[in-house]
Amino acid sequence: MFKVLYKSEEKGCKARLGVINTDHSEIETPVFMPVGTLGTVKAIEQRELTEMDARIILGNTYHLYMRPGMEVMNSAKGLHKFMNWNRSLLTDSGGFQVFSLSKMNKIREEGVEFASHLDGSKHLFSPEKVIEIQRTIGSDIMMPLDECMPYPVDRARAEKSIELTLRWEKRCFDAYKNSEDRYGHRQFLFSINQGSTFKDLRKKCIEELEQVDFAGNAIGGLAVGESNELMYEITDYCTDYMSENKPRYLMGVGTPVDLLESVERGVDMFDCVMPTRNARHGRIFTTNGEINIKGAKYKDNHNTIDEECKTYTSENFSFAYLRHLFIAGEILGAQLASIHNIGFYLNLMRNIRTAIKEKRFTEFKKEFLEKYRSRS
Numbered sequence: 001m002f003k004v005l006y007k008s009e010e011k012g013c014k015a016r017l018g019v020i021n022t023d024h025s026e027i028e029t030p031v032f033m034p035v036g037t038l039g040t041v042k043a044i045e046q047r048e049l050t051e052m053d054a055r056i057i058l059g060n061t062y063h064l065y066m067r068p069g070m071e072v073m074n075s076a077k078g079l080h081k082f083m084n085w086n087r088s089l090l091t092d093s094g095g096f097q098v099f100s101l102s103k104m105n106k107i108r109e110e111g112v113e114f115a116s117h118l119d120g121s122k123h124l125f126s127p128e129k130v131i132e133i134q135r136t137i138g139s140d141i142m143m144p145l146d147e148c149m150p151y152p153v154d155r156a157r158a159e160k161s162i163e164l165t166l167r168w169e170k171r172c173f174d175a176y177k178n179s180e181d182r183y184g185h186r187q188f189l190f191s192i193n194q195g196s197t198f199k200d201l202r203k204k205c206i207e208e209l210e211q212v213d214f215a216g217n218a219i220g221g222l223a224v225g226e227s228n229e230l231m232y233e234i235t236d237y238c239t240d241y242m243s244e245n246k247p248r249y250l251m252g253v254g255t256p257v258d259l260l261e262s263v264e265r266g267v268d269m270f271d272c273v274m275p276t277r278n279a280r281h282g283r284i285f286t287t288n289g290e291i292n293i294k295g296a297k298y299k300d301n302h303n304t305i306d307e308e309c310k311t312y313t314s315e316n317f318s319f320a321y322l323r324h325l326f327i328a329g330e331i332l333g334a335q336l337a338s339i340h341n342i343g344f345y346l347n348l349m350r351n352i353r354t355a356i357k358e359k360r361f362t363e364f365k366k367e368f369l370e371k372y373r374s375r376s
Helices: 046-051 061-066 070-075 079-083 095-101 127-137 155-177 199-209 228-241 256-264 274-280 312-316 319-327 331-357 361-372
Strands: 002-007 016-021 026-029 031-034 056-060 088-092 105-108 111-115 122-125 188-193 216-219 248-250 269-272 283-286 289-292
Touching (some): 061 095, 070 079, 122 127, 199 228, 216 228, 256 331, 274 283, 283 331, 319 331
Parallel strands (some): 216 248
16 A cells, blocks of 8 residues: 655655555545535635645545434445545544533443534444445545544543553444445555543554554644644654555644654644635635735735745735735635635645755755745
């Protein structure tokens, strides 16, 4: 499934170039995966994602389970056909949403019982259930059920939590091995290591999960309130113990700066709602930093929003026009901003891959950050 093509030899740099192969696409890494929670990357058509050469996007198990539901997903023969997406899909287990959206959930050995955020109906996500749901969705890469801890958390609570997570993930793997791929394509299962910011607990979790033949390994439980510096430190520590021969996925991260810092620390895969969420509020990522397009200073600025990052939006529309759309409340504003932000992230990852291949990642990172931070 995964092959490392090149590892950086620069001092203090663990960046690496690789490729993930699913039955739907070849995915060059490091890769950023746009988030399509409900079978749609908000405000962007599948055609546009293909034109931008997005090779893999995310769906959310919890939200898709709630609506349209598994009967619809099964009758549609999976999410790929339902949303007309012919490239790869990754689904998370839904665990994070269960813990964050539902105020009433009960955690027990069997799984987590929760109330729907839509109608209050009661449901149980067990390790076996989340595998069954993801089989029905038909995602190329599935994630196991784990317990999402808040930050900060005391050590005793974290230790108890990772023990439960390890039992749940091993049950997920058993359920995965005892079930069949759906819709004629292979489905892979990753692991998720937890342990908050306790390094010895992270190490314990990683080492136990390495005894199970997961196809890839994720770092969970970061970007939940800890400082950026601490997130980078834990990420760097984790990748030292994670398999060299499997993709490493840092879940829910992050800003352009986070991506660069984490690639340097050996991460291969990322996802985050930030590009599209910020876009809908008029926050646009550019080579010279993030801007608020609604600012009055852009009213008469008829220049392109980014001369160096070529997207459909930057090549065709000005600061002034985008500002006008947001001020007027036109839907097109959010759409064009979203196209640009996703394009910006995908372009950044392409440039990162090129820099790694050309053995100049550290230089590229320094030059990018100097420009990106110039606005501030």
